[in-house]
Every structure is written in structure tokens, then in C-alpha cells.
Amino acid sequence: MNSREDGRGYGRPASASAVEIASAVRGRGLRAVDVVAEALERIGRADPVLCAFTEVWSEQALRRAGEVDGRVAAGEALPLAGVPIAVKGRGGLRAAGPLLAAGCVAVGATSVPGPGTPWQTWGLGAHGRTVNPWRADRTPGGSSAGSAVAVAAGLVPLATGSDGAGSVRIPAAWCGAVGLKVTAGRLPSPDRTGLAVPGVLTRTAADAAAWWGVVAGRPDPGEASVSLPVTAVWSPDLGFAAPDPEPVARARAAVRRLVDSGVVRLVRPPAAPRLLDPAPAWLALRTPGADLADAHRLRAENDRRLDLLFAGAGLLLTPTAPTPPHGHDGPGDVYSTALTWAFNVSGHPALSLPAGFGTDGCPAGLQLVAPHGREALLLAVASEAERRGATPS
Structure with missing residues (x-):
């Protein structure tokens, strides 16, 4: 359709x-x-x-x-x-x-x-x-x-x-x-x-x-120019999620296109990106009257890990969703948010870029995450990827 x-x-x-x-x-x-x-x-x-x-x-x-x-x-x-x-x-x-x-x-x-x-x-x-x-x-x-x-x-x-x-x-x-x-x-x-x-x-x-x-309105100083390729770190699971193989394959192929077109350059961090699962913190923050001590500790630790990652790379790349689109009866026990809500807790800007189609005929996405305040970086990378033919038409 x-x-x-x-x-x-x-x-x-x-x-x-x-x-x-x-x-x-x-x-x-x-x-x-x-x-x-x-x-x-x-x-x-x-x-x-x-x-x-x-x-x-x-x-x-x-x-x-x-x-x-x-x-x-x-x-x-x-x-x-x-x-x-x-x-x-x-x-x-x-x-x-x-x-x-x-x-x-x-x-x-x-x-x-x-x-x-x-x-x-x-x-x-x-x-x-x-x-x-x-x-x-x-x-x-x-x-x-x-x-x-x-x-x-x-x-x-x-x-x-x-x-x-x-x-x-x-x-x-x-x-x-x-x-x-x-x-x-x-x-x-x-x-x-x-x-x-x-x-x-x-x-x-x-x-x-x-x-x-x-x-x-007016962009922040330093946002106007972006030097390509942008350094990036790839993570299929952020260290805690268990995404299905196909969305990971689609996103990984999208990363290869970005690399081949000269939009990004992958760098290998000293250790693989590993965040703590944000689910307990997110749920506590959304629950009125909840004890937020553990949520604040989890958020602070993930913020520390993301700061280290962005000290050595301009972008973090992941699949956007851990599964293909589910039926109208719901996703069952899988959180569709598994790879996205960490960045609501941390506050980082993020963009989903089309990453091709699965065997079910439905699209998949590649998530690009940038340091705080770097929306212009995300948009520049996405725009250049489109200009160079590195995204599905």
C-alpha cells in the first residue's frame, strides 16, 4: 500500500x-x-x-x-x-x-x-x-x-x-x-x-x-558549518536492548551507505557503548509520587557515559526501533521504545532517518543521536545523506 x-x-x-x-x-x-x-x-x-x-x-x-x-x-x-x-x-x-x-x-x-x-x-x-x-x-x-x-x-x-x-x-x-x-x-x-x-x-x-x-530562530554560534565526514559510533543495542536481527541489519546497511558516501566516519571507542536500561528511570519519572532517587542515579550514570562517548565522536548511531511494525493487536512484551527513550531521559536530540525496507514491506529507521543543542548537526548529516543518495528514495 x-x-x-x-x-x-x-x-x-x-x-x-x-x-x-x-x-x-x-x-x-x-x-x-x-x-x-x-x-x-x-x-x-x-x-x-x-x-x-x-x-x-x-x-x-x-x-x-x-x-x-x-x-x-x-x-x-x-x-x-x-x-x-x-x-x-x-x-x-x-x-x-x-x-x-x-x-x-x-x-x-x-x-x-x-x-x-x-x-x-x-x-x-x-x-x-x-x-x-x-x-x-x-x-x-x-x-x-x-x-x-x-x-x-x-x-x-x-x-x-x-x-x-x-x-x-x-x-x-x-x-x-x-x-x-x-x-x-x-x-x-x-x-x-x-x-x-x-x-x-x-x-x-x-x-x-x-x-x-x-x-x-537564529541558530547558535558554531552550528552553521559542519565538516564532513562526521565521526560516529555504531551501537546495535546500546548495551542493554535485544533488537530483532532485521531492524539491526537495515540500520547497519544504512550506516554503510553513510560511510561509503563520505557523510560519516566510524570510530571505535575504547569500549562498546553500554548504557543502563532507562526503563526504570523513565517509568519512575512518569509516575506521580514515585521515589526518584534511583532514577536520578541511573540518569547521572548514563549522562556520564554519553559524555565520554561524545568526547570522542560527533554522533551515536543505532536502529530506531527494535522490531518491525507490529499488528494492531499490540507489540506483546516488547517495548518499541527500547532504543529511543534513553535519549528522552538524557535530553539529547535525535533524528530517525529512513533506512530501507524489511521483508514485510515496511520501512525501518536509523537513529542519529547528537550532543545537546546540536540539532543542526543532525539535520546537516541527514541533508547531506539525501543529497549524496545515501538514503532510500
Whole structure:
């Protein structure tokens, strides 16, 4: 069910990136109202199958697009002029202010898990459970489920997400999108624990970089230039997880492509990267009234180990998810977050890059983790990998 390639049953997919759309609208080659109308048509055709949206705001979106066209005609420079976006959940519009100011048009709220669900790797849209655009019998991941599907299926080029344990990176990996989670504390977040931070899902690294430029404002000094190849350490399991062989093989092959294309250079640390399993700390931090002494000790030890790793390398590379996408009945005893939530506890920025397809026909992801505050490094590496043909098309 590859909607990105031919849109079977879904209407015409959006081939233009957010950057391309904005350039065309700013240059008056496209009107925002036409771009948004086409996105709404795609959603209308696709969503009864994909169930990516809980709400679609057709009238408001077209009105907003007309306002964007007016702003462009008045000479206003809008970095994301006319780009149709989806926002995560019904409350997602509250955090989209910088994107709307930059010219984006929010077309709807995307699906998240239903109430009372113990697992967060699925979604519930207005038409039913959210399906993976590559295989309807598989989950797209979560909790940014609908956002990943809306992007991967070509309904919109950019969707917002939030990531508390892998909620952007896992659906990005399982749907074949780029998914970025930012450094903890760098952008506003309503999460009292500090574990959940904003993120974005896009089809290209350039679009993710455009999002970052808008929400972060001026980059920090030293972020602008990145020397390639970037030194990197590979770990299939972070020293504690037990991922399935196939996601590891897909991620390892993606690393080889990055090395062969000159984007990264693998270095061998004095000892293999070995973190403590973050599960007890993450669960304690999310439990009101829990004794957090052990959680703080675990976090401090993992922080120490990550500091040592990043003293000798620019990036840490791992599979994004330990398994392929599971069915809609849930993952069983396997935590889909096994390789992602360590970096919610530590606060490091991380990005999931498409890493090819498994034997089940579903995508897999390669996770790139950088030192605190180095989102620009992640985006530069991902963009260069795309430019050099080191990622699946």
C-alpha cells in the first residue's frame, strides 16, 4: 500500500516538498489557496482508509491560505508561505504559532492513541484505527501516529509531533519519514517531567531543517558549518536492548551507505557503548509520587557515559526501533521504545532517518543521536545523506 509512489486509492500524492512549495508561493508561481485545496482533496480521498486525522479544518484552512496569499502580495517574506501542515492531536494548534506566523496553513489535527491505551504505538482517527501506509494490517507507530502517516502518504509535507519516549522517531521509522526530536528544554513543552519535547515529521531533511529554522530562530554560534565526514559510533543495542536481527541489519546497511558516501566516519571507542536500561528511570519519572532517587542515579550514570562517548565522536548511531511494525493487536512484551527513550531521559536530540525496507514491506529507521543543542548537526548529516543518495528514495 505504497501511497507515496502512486497514491493508489488516495488521490494524487504531494510530490513537492515544503521548501519547494514555499519558494513557489513566495515567487507567485503558486497560490497558497490552490496548494491547500489540493491537500484537502488528498486528505478527503485518503483519510477514510488511513485514518490519520481526527479533525480536518477545510474552511478555516482555505481562509487562512487566502490570508497568506494576501501577505505575500503585500511583500511579506514568509519562509514557509502556503505550506499545508498537520498538527499532532486536537491541542497541536496551540504550539503551532511560529509555523503559522511563517506562512504555514494548518489543515487538521492528526490521530494519537485512544484514551486508556497501555501502548502508545498506534493511533485512533475519526474514521477508525490509524494504519501504516505501507501495510494496513500494521501500526504506523505512535504516539505521533497520524502525523507520520499524513507525511508518509503524501497528504502534507510537514506535520508536528511530540516525543516523550520515541513518539516522533518510532512512527518516522515505521512509515519511512524523517523524524526529529529536539534537545530537552530547548523549545517550550507542557510536559512536567521534561521527558516529552517537540518534534517534526517530514519527507526530507531539508523540510525538517526549515521547520527548525522557524521554531528555533537564529541558530547558535558554531552550528552553521559542519565538516564532513562526521565521526560516529555504531551501537546495535546500546548495551542493554535485544533488537530483532532485521531492524539491526537495515540500520547497519544504512550506516554503510553513510560511510561509503563520505557523510560519516566510524570510530571505535575504547569500549562498546553500554548504557543502563532507562526503563526504570523513565517509568519512575512518569509516575506521580514515585521515589526518584534511583532514577536520578541511573540518569547521572548514563549522562556520564554519553559524555565520554561524545568526547570522542560527533554522533551515536543505532536502529530506531527494535522490531518491525507490529499488528494492531499490540507489540506483546516488547517495548518499541527500547532504543529511543534513553535519549528522552538524557535530553539529547535525535533524528530517525529512513533506512530501507524489511521483508514485510515496511520501512525501518536509523537513529542519529547528537550532543545537546546540536540539532543542526543532525539535520546537516541527514541533508547531506539525501543529497549524496545515501538514503532510500
